Amino acid sequence: MKEKADNLVKDAQSALAAGYIEQGYALFKQAIDLYQQAGNQAGADQMARDLKDAQQKNQACAPLPAIDYHAHPIFYSALKQDPPLYMAAKHFRVKPEAFPADLQGMVRHMDEANVEKAVIMPLDTSASGHWAFKGEKLTNDEVAGFVRQYPDRFIGYGSVDPRREDAAQETERCVRELGLRGMKFHPAAVGLYPNDEKYFYPIYEKCVELGVPVQSHCGTTGLYFTKIKHTMPVYYDDVAVDFPTLKLVLLHFGIGGWHEQAMAVAFRHPNVYLDISGASPRVIPKELLLAANTPFYQNKILFGTDYPFVGMARWFAAYNKAAGNIFTEETRDKVFRKNALRLHDVPPVSPLDMLRQDGFSVPEDARR
C-alpha cells in the first residue's frame, strides 16, 4: 500500500511538472485516499498540504498544456503607432504592463499560464483608404520570423488585406514560402462583409486549395474606426455554405450579444469553429461553455485569449476560480488543446464525400 501511494505521489509530481495540472491533482487525491485507507493519517495530511501548495502555485495555470488559439505578438511600442488598436486597448482598460516588451516577454507570459503554444498573427489593412489604418504594422514575414525563433511555442498565421491585388498570391506565399498555417481576417477593419464575393471569395478559394484554416473576427470589436455590421455572425453562414470544406474559425464567438447567432452558424456546419477569446471566462455566456459538452460543439470550440488584451494568467485564474468545473474532462482536453491540434492536422469534413460514401450520386463537379 505504501509503495503504491508513493508511486502515485511520484506520478502526481511528474504530471504537474509536465503541465498536466488537473491530472496531477487527481493523482494526489488518489494518494490521499490510499494513505487514509491504510490508516496513515499523517501521510494523508502531508499529501493534503502538498496538494494545497500545488493548487496555490498553479492557480493561474491552464489545467493542461494549453494552446491559445488567439494571441497577438503586440509590444507596447507598436501599440503607440496603431490608432484603432490603441483606442481598443484604452476601451478595454488594458494596462501598459499587460503588453510584453518583446517576444521573450510574451513567452514568459505563456510559461506563467501553462500555455504551451499560441497561434499568432498580424492584421494587414495596407489597402485601406482610412488614415488610421495605414500605419506600419506587423508583417507576415515578421510573424514567420517569430515562429522561427520559437518553433515549439508559436503557430503562425498570415493576413492579407482582401483589397490588395495580390491577395490570393500573398495567401499562397504565406503558406508555401513562409510556412504559416492559416489566414487571419478582420472584415470590419477592411470595411467589407466576410461574404464579399469579389474580395473575400478568391482568398477562401485559395485557402481551401492550400488546406489551411481561416480565422475571422466575429462579433463586436473595440477596434475603433470600424463598423460592426461587417462582423455579424450570420454573414459567415454564406461563406460556410459556399465553401463547405473551408475550415472557418469565428473569432470571439460573436461577442457582444451575438453569440447565439454565432452558435447557430457553427451548429450546422461541420467545419465551422468558435474561438472563445476576447473575454474572461467569468463573462463568456454560460450556454456557450455548456454547449461545449455536447457532441454538436465539443470538437469545435477553441480556447483563446486575445492576448495581450486579455492576459493568459488572468484568464486561467478566473477560470480556475469561477468556471473550473464547467467542462467535462473530455471537453476540457479538447477545448484547451486537442481541438486546436485537430484543426491543423486533420483534413476538413467533406459533406459531399459523405453523401457519395453513403451511395448518393453527387455530380463529379459539384462543389456545394
Ligand SMILES: [Zn+2]
Ligand atoms: Zn484579436
